[in-house]
Amino acid sequence: xxxxxxxxxxxxxxxxxxxxxxxxxxxxxxxxxxxxxxxxxxxxxxxxxxxxxxxxxxxxxxxxxxxxxxxxxxxxxxxxxxxxxxxxxxxxxxxxxxxxxxxxxxxxxxxxxxxxxxxxxxxxxxxxxxxxxxxxxxxxxx
Amino acid sequence: xxxxxxxxxxxxxxxxxxxxxxxxxxxxxxxxxxxxxxxxxxxxxxxxxxxxxxxxxxxxxxxxxxxxxxxxxxxxxxxxxxxxxxxxxxxxxxxxxxxxxxxxxxxxxxxxxxxxxxxxxxxxxxxxxxxxxxxxxxxxxx
DNA sequence: CTTCGTGCAAAAAATTTGCATCCGT
DNA sequence: ACGGATGCAAATTTTTTGCACGAAG
Numbered sequence: 551x552x553x554x555x556x557x558x559x560x561x562x563x564x565x566x567x568x569x570x571x572x573x574x575x576x577x578x579x580x581x582x583x584x585x586x587x588x589x590x591x592x593x594x595x596x597x598x599x600x601x602x603x604x605x606x607x608x609x610x611x612x613x614x615x616x617x618x619x620x621x622x623x624x625x626x627x628x629x630x631x632x633x634x635x636x637x638x639x640x641x642x643x644x645x646x647x648x649x650x651x652x653x654x655x656x657x658x659x660x661x662x663x664x665x666x667x668x669x670x671x672x673x674x675x676x677x678x679x680x681x682x683x684x685x686x687x688x689x690x691x692x
Numbered sequence: 693x694x695x696x697x698x699x700x701x702x703x704x705x706x707x708x709x710x711x712x713x714x715x716x717x718x719x720x721x722x723x724x725x726x727x728x729x730x731x732x733x734x735x736x737x738x739x740x741x742x743x744x745x746x747x748x749x750x751x752x753x754x755x756x757x758x759x760x761x762x763x764x765x766x767x768x769x770x771x772x773x774x775x776x777x778x779x780x781x782x783x784x785x786x787x788x789x790x791x792x793x794x795x796x797x798x799x800x801x802x803x804x805x806x807x808x809x810x811x812x813x814x815x816x817x818x819x820x821x822x823x824x825x826x827x828x829x830x831x832x833x834x
Numbered sequence: 835c836t837t838c839g840t841g842c843a844a845a846a847a848a849t850t851t852g853c854a855t856c857c858g859t
Numbered sequence: 860a861c862g863g864a865t866g867c868a869a870a871t872t873t874t875t876t877g878c879a880c881g882a883a884g
Contacts, residue, residue: 561884564837564838565838565839566837566838566839566882566883566884567883567884568838568839568840568882568883570839570840571839587873588873588874589872589873601840601841602840602841603840603841603842604873604874605840605841605842605874605875605876606839606840606841608873608874608875609839609840609875610839623820624766629872629873629874630873630874678765678820678821679820679821706862706863707863707864708857708858708859708862708863708864709858709859710857710858710863710864710865712864712865713864729848730848730849731847731848743865743866744865744866745865745866745867746848746849747849747850747851747865747866747867748864748865748866750848750849750850751850751864751865752864771847771848772848772849
């Protein structure tokens with residue numbers, strides 16, 4: 551997913567290309583393969599486009615998430631982090647607790663999982679595997 | 693992990709058994725097998741012990757987490773959720789996005805994972821499998 | 835020239851902290 | 860009595876929202 555591709559998605563969605571939006575995208579592109587939080591995106595965006603507002607950042611992160619351009623999650627800190635989706639096939643991550651750098655795990659444990667992990671050069675300290683959905687009761691009275 | 697067991701852990705840690713703490717524990721015990729957020733714990737605790745403060749709840753959730761009595765995580769909403777650890781062996785969860793009810797998955801995908809899932813009566817809508825640790829660079833200048 | 839986007843300011847939500855007092859052990 | 864625990868109030872942190880103005884298509 552490169553800049554042109556992303557800008558196309560925005561246009562298709564009826565969104566305009568403002569300098570702020572471009573700056574946010576630049577920042578995300580620069581941080582491919584790494585989760586960053588809203589605060590960091592804000593700081594870096596503001597360095598590119600002076601005066602960009604925090605609300606603008608949050609609003610755009612929302613839009614980008616809805617368009618499937620970025621992925622939002624929350625790791626251990628509790629605050630939300632974002633990264634560009636640059637690898638369409640479904641996958642998971644190894645996440646550095648210190649810098650947020652991620653490595654892709656190309657496969658999903660739901661199908662097979664062994665250890666595509668060994669060669670990753672990460673010191674593992676923990677992991678999370680959670681399934682989301684609706685329990686029987688909640689499926690009923692949806 | 694029952695009440696007596698938990699109270700023992702608290703004593704061993706040098707913590708006192710205050711009525712507020714007991715109330716919080718009662719609430720958590722009542723919600724075994726379900727993630728609840730701080731707000732809900734606060735409301736329910738305050739129903740048991742009138743006047744309990746929100747700070748008290750947060751402070752105790754911290755303590756309980758550090759003692760390994762509860763498990764804190766953040767699911768999709770972004771706000772932290774907690775549940776009693778009542779099943780010591782390492783495991784993961786299926787989480788209802790609506791009510792927070794959880795089901796245990798007794799095994800960890802890191803070792804083997806097939807589908808201990810089929811019989812769970814959950815409508816799956818998504819899942820998260822994330823490994824945490826330190827990348828090579830961050831391990832170095834730790 | 836219309837619609838969407840932005841900045842600003844303020845509010846809301848989630849969590850943390852300092853401090854004086856209180857209470858379990 | 861001692862040391863941890865609580866309530867309160869206030870501060871922080873993270874995120875959201877209303878509104879008037881400005882700019883992209």
